Amino acid sequence: MRIGIIGGGAVGLLLAAYSYKAGYSVTILTRTIKQAEDINMKGITLFKEEEMVHYPIQAYLFSDSSSGNYDLIFIAVKQSILPFVVSEILKNNQSPPPLVFLQNGMSHLSLLEQTIIDDILVGVLDHGALRISGTEVIHTGKGTLRIGQVKGTKDFQMIWNTLSANGFTSEKIRDWLFVMKKKLVVNALINPLTAIYKVKNGELIEQDSLLTEMKELYTEVIDVLQFTESKGLWEYVLEVCQKTSQNKSSMLQDIENNKQTEIDAILGYLLEQGRGLPVKTSKIETLYQTIKKLERNEEKM
Structure with missing residues (x-):
């Protein structure tokens, strides 16, 4: 083979x-x-x-x-x-x-x-x-x-x-589509926030302000993806943060190395899916635009 x-x-x-x-x-x-x-x-x-x-x-x-x-x-x-x-x-x-x-x-x-x-x-x-x-x-x-x-x-x-x-x-x-959606939720919550605040994954659940922001983002993400059954999903995200607490997300590494991130494939995709739906995407939009500015070195965090 x-x-x-x-x-x-x-x-x-x-x-x-x-x-x-x-x-x-x-x-x-x-x-x-x-x-x-x-x-x-x-x-x-x-x-x-x-x-x-x-x-x-x-x-x-x-x-x-x-x-x-x-x-x-x-x-x-x-x-x-x-x-x-x-x-x-x-x-x-x-x-x-x-x-x-x-x-x-x-x-x-x-x-x-x-x-x-x-x-x-x-x-x-x-x-x-x-x-x-x-x-x-x-x-x-x-x-x-x-x-x-x-x-x-x-x-x-x-x-x-x-x-x-x-x-x-x-x-x-x-059920690969469901698994991809579940992974997308994790990526959408962890990657942008760690890249913007320059923290490791575990700090998202250790700092109250970041945990609150992640929860607000979570609500928008699952609404866009139209999860009819999201029981245990938030707990799963927290578990991933805990298990990878010392890891730097790929998006944070890209920002640190002045490389293009995958923000379009993650939050950009969610914004596209959210158009025409009666859901709120203001948090997704704000984080998306912030990462795009970081990519262009127009904003120093």
């Missing part, structure tokens, strides 16, 4: 390491030639608890590569460049391989529905990952990769079983 992974961020490196450990032929397709060269020279180093393991994984520059030589491709890039990635795959392949999309947010679902590819899957990732260099990644927290089938009928259960047997718990789910 030949697996391609587009994206050399934390998720891409983590998935590549465990896929190689599971016995698959793995190739990472990177954005920069430097990262590809570094991976080819050093491989990928996975840190987990007290363990450190090196995996000799191949890498190529995505823009120079064809995706036709793989049985399955995981796409672990940000929402903003998904249209380019998908267009390149379609341009270079008459019969593209099955694709698994691993993005935060839900704005990419409309793109996937319009894409002419036989097998499309989405993944909701709860595993914690921290990239410390272009070739090194820490598995910061064991979770589950939940896979939903958006299009197609091909069975990839063997892959999920093998990944799970090698320490990267993965499972196919039927």
Whole structure:
């Protein structure tokens, strides 16, 4: 089984390491030639608890590569460049391989529905990952990769079983849309607030003012997503904050590193969904605009 992974961020490196450990032929397709060269020279180093393991994984520059030589491709890039990635795959392949999309947010679902590819899957990732260099990644927290089938009928259960047997718990789910909505609630509450106030996840529940603001945002988010049954959802968000209390959200890391965030895929998606609905979105709008200003360096916090 030949697996391609587009994206050399934390998720891409983590998935590549465990896929190689599971016995698959793995190739990472990177954005920069430097990262590809570094991976080819050093491989990928996975840190987990007290363990450190090196995996000799191949890498190529995505823009120079064809995706036709793989049985399955995981796409672990940000929402903003998904249209380019998908267009390149379609341009270079008459019969593209099955694709698994691993993005935060839900704005990419409309793109996937319009894409002419036989097998499309989405993944909701709860595993914690921290990239410390272009070739090194820490598995910061064991979770589950939940896979939903958006299009197609091909069975990839063997892959999920093998990944799970090698320490990267993965499972196919039927209610993937509900799971994506649940993950979106978590991302919508934690990411923007931690990025704006420059705090770790746990501080959202330790500071009363931040907890109150998160609760106000929660009310708007679940109204937009039209959760008919939200019992236990707020408690789940608090649990995530507690379990990841020492983590910096990906959005906070992006702001600190002067990178574009995924705010459009998260709060931007919610604003789009809220248009035309009899719901309040003022808090969502305020946080969205604040993050956009931070991205443009127009506002110093």
